[in-house]
Amino acid sequence: MNGSPPPGTGVPSTPRRLLTGPLVPVLAMASAAAALAPFLPVLSWAITGGLGGYALSGSV
């Protein structure tokens, strides 16, 4: 026992916390779908579907 947490169980760094925040995928998917809508509408639809799936994060 030296007081340090086991590997992989410490508090994540601030950038990592920010990049993996629960709202980050929403922003990423919404931006990507909007940007792709004029050129690749099918992919935009797919990402819109992804938003629908991710919205259910709170339920199992």
Added chain:
Amino acid sequence: MLGVFTTGLLIGGMLSATVLWLFSGLLQPLPPGWRHGVIVVFALACLARDAGVARFWMPQNARQIPQEVLQRHLVRGTLQFGFELGTGVRTYVSSSAAYALAVAVLLSGAGIGTALAVGCGFGLGRAATPVARRLSGDPAGWDRRLGARLRLLTCACCGAVAVLLAITGSRVVG
């Protein structure tokens, strides 16, 4: 196991999308502009529902997928668990965005390819939750952050879905 789980999610999402696409043929006689209008208005109603501004009933299978599914056989159970979640009809529906998507697939008149893309996206979107949770390096902390922002997250997703359906829906309908 995440790969197996995601495979189940993809199969479930594509199955539901295919069923919706099959039924969408029945609604094709409706005028395209009217269909697009209904898609957008319904998506906005879903956003109001998620924001707590409007209250109306939507169908859902009010149950959790039994834990025994995972206990019988790990790989097969994980696949089944993912499949049931991916269909969107085998457990609680905690966000109205899924309903907005279902109505959009029903009314947009999109081809089977687009419907399958939505189904795939839905499955991958559900898989994004455990992925983001794992990447965070602090799953318990991630759960706490999700819990604190759940209403915001569901509203943001539903709002984005409404805007995107307003944009992309018009490119398919008509």
